[in-house]
Amino acid sequence: MAELALDGGISPVGVTAPFPLFSREAVTELRREILSEEVLDKYTVSSYISAFQGREYPQHVAPFVHAAWTSPEVLAAVSDAAGIDLVPVMDLELGHVNYQLAQPGRDGFLNTPHEPWAQPSAPEDQRRRAQELADADKGEGATNVMFHHDSYPFVCVLMLSDCENMIGGETALRTGDGRIVKARGPSVGSCVVMQGRHISHAALRAYGVGERITMVTSFRARDPMVHDGSVLSTIHPVSKANRLNYQWSMYRLKLLSERFAVMASQLEKKKELLPADDDDDGRGGSEVVNVEEMSQWIDEQVSYLANTKMQLMQ
Ligand SMILES: [Fe+2]
Structure with missing residues (x-):
């Protein structure tokens, strides 16, 4: 946070480098559940934030996703990276999915393989052009997600696609003294942990990939005495009032x-x-x-x- 010239926040860690969290086998299991007909048909929404998202499905139809994000080992790894002991904010924030798939539409999703596959690299001249565009991207123009603060203190973003040939796609962070710095995005099975409530950030456009699936889980401090600035402003547009109000x-x-x-x-x-006895003034x-x-x-x-x-x- 000091390097980003930001104060406030609940940990000195603003954002981590990408680090491995799940094996390829685990990634395949996570993908099997989030690419199932049931999740895609019943638990996906779209909003101004992201075109196609999966939410609120783990407790109903994705036992592996649910177990993964509530397991003590995963919580310990995420907490260790964050520099503060964390727990998921609420059940309905477990395993939020942002889908961007090679073949759009429902059939495209259902035809997406469960195993994360290495995507072909674009021809050299296209790659060079994409690299120029990505280098110039400061998050002010067209982005995947515009600059914003998250609703919850911490977030863990897990990459579920093989993005080796992707160009761009970083997270842009706005520092306290007005600079824009880019945080490298994670590779398949890796994640980034970020204090998203306290850092203005944007998801930059990714070039050279057809498929990009990320899984996002939000966290707060386990210690109830730690400041908790959570809000629901970005959550209302993608939630049903009844369930959200209950869990909140x-x-x-x-x-x-x-x-x-x-x-x-x-x-x-x-x-x-x-x-035992108060003196004259009772103090x-x-x-x-x-x-x-x-x-x-x-x-x-x-x-x-x-x-x-x-x-x-x-
Ligand atoms: Fe965010």
Whole structure:
């Protein structure tokens, strides 16, 4: 974050280099589930953010995807990279898929092989031209996804296509002092972990690939006391109110109740600091509750609760 000239955030790690997370066999299993007729027919949506996305399917029809993103090993690897212990935000954010396929349309999806296949390289002159375009791309013109902040603190973007011959397709990050830097995209089975809520970023256009499938899971700090600036602005357009409001409310109420329990037990430990007999002004001994700190903490919880209400989907 310091290198990006950004402050705030919940970890010193802004964005990681790509690192391997899943084997080719695991990638094939993930693809088998997200390229199934059931997921493609019942769990895909399109929005201004991405033309074709798969959402909310893992708990119903993709046990491998669900198990992958809730496994302790994967959470440990992602947390280690992020520099802070993370958990998925809510079930309905597990394994969000962005599909861009060689052969568009429903039949194109169903004909896409489950095994990630090395895509042919374009002729040399086309490659050179594409490289020029990609080098010049600063994320200001046509991009796959325009500059934005994510809705949740951290994100893990996993590549499920063999993009060896891809040109461009990086993530552009806007630094605190106005520069644009490009973060290299992951190769098949690899992922990038990014603090997307706190960094303005854009997905640059990829050249020279027909197929590009990424799987995105969003995370927040496991520790309930860590700042959580989550919102749902990019989530409303791709969600059904009923399910979203239920999971959102549950996650916020559980997190708040954990916070209150931590604060209460901290106070409980200070009990012995209370004097047995108050002196004349009733303020004997050391101050057990720091009024200024407690007031600020209460204000933070009030605004967290207000934001919980504001983000409910009408
Ligand atoms: Fe993003």
